[in-house]
Amino acid sequence: MKFGSMKLFLFALILGLTAALPAANAAQPDLEWSPKTFDFQPGREVRYIDFENGNDMNPGTKSRPWKHHPWDKSAEGKAKTAKGIDTYCFKQGVAYRGALVAKESGTPGNPIRLTVDPSWGTGKAGFYGSVGIRGGWKRCTDKTAPEIPKPGRRKTWYTDLDPNLVPRLLWEVRAGEVT
Known part of the structure; x- marks a missing residue:
């Protein structure tokens, strides 16, 4: 067998082996969505x-x-x-x-x-x-939040949390929806 023919034979052998691999390795998945x-x-x-x-x-x-x-x-x-x-x-x-x-x-x-x-x-x-925090919310003022730019203070609210509570995320729920 010539060297060129050997390459062609190896290529065909590899191609044949990969075609026989399980579906998990196939180009198209064989899983079918069928929820109960x-x-x-x-x-x-x-x-x-x-x-x-x-x-x-x-x-x-x-x-x-x-x-x-x-x-x-x-x-x-x-x-x-x-x-x-x-x-x-x-x-x-x-x-x-x-x-x-x-x-x-x-x-x-x-x-x-x-x-x-x-x-x-x-x-x-x-x-x-998570824990719902209800009540006790106050609007920021010049006195309570001087570091917040004045235009933003009217739209910023705060509450004093329990010192043992360390929240990682906060969001507002208004009329049953997260805002």
Whole structure:
């Protein structure tokens, strides 16, 4: 076999091998988007959580929900001491403010579900690791903020935060929308 023919043979061999590689390496992906419709499937023990209007002393029912999930360090009362529950329903349209640290684990046949009940609330439920700061906002003045240029002072507001709170981000929510 001549040297030129050898190059052609090697090129054909390499081309044949790369054509046989798995789809993950192919030019066109073989993944197909096929989301499943949400299907609410509660387990045996269900508790309801409404961060806006719940109370941790309540039994955790739809009509008398908890405020906190048992895995939240801010949980109190019945919410704090709950064990063995396999479904936690968060009210739709409510922002849950806090952090959950799992203290229990489900099993392959009985997972712990953090979900929503489509018949309870409207909108989307959300988890936010942020704290809402309401009230106490004051407009800046010449005295309180002399370092801010005068035209900007009328549009600048401030509040005195708890010294233990160290926010990383701040934004305004007006009429339910982030501005």
